Amino acid sequence: MKYLLPLLIIIYCHKIKGVLEWTVVGKVTDYGQNVTLFCHVPNCCPKNAGWEMWTPHQRTLFIDVKTGRSNKKYDGKVGKDGYTLIIQNLTKQDLNVSYLCLYDVTFSERKFLLEEDVFLNISTTQPNAKAGHIAGIIVGVFVLVAVALAVSLLVCRFCKQKRNSQAR
Structure with missing residues (x-):
């Protein structure tokens, strides 16, 4: 009996964090285009689903993607196996900050959205350097x-x- 409470806490904590994962769907060629993040949730989405962006302070972007409450900057869609965050008119301020997806009481790890995740053909060297x-x-x-x-x-x-x- 003395091990029951710690076991329940471990199970609950595992359920809360780190089960979900998001990825970038399709890369873009330049700023100003829309970028889509996808949060994989099997048999989605009878429960609340949303996104958070972490800058120096937490900011909730899209609390419930099922209701379709979007704004000029962020939108989202629900699918069979997950849901999306659409970052419209991508700017430098949208990159190098972390995002996480939430589903009911479960959430993903905070993960940085980097240039190499978003842009096609990112090269860290000059074109003639390869030659x-x-x-x-x-x-x-x-x-x-x-x-x-x-x-x-x-x-x-x-x-x-x-x-x-x-x-x-």
């Missing part, structure tokens, strides 16, 4: 082959001189 890396590798291979040939010629010359000096 420069390839050219550097090719030059490096040629230099390595030239050095190997020079060393082998020196070793052969040394061995030839040694044989000649032993033959005398």
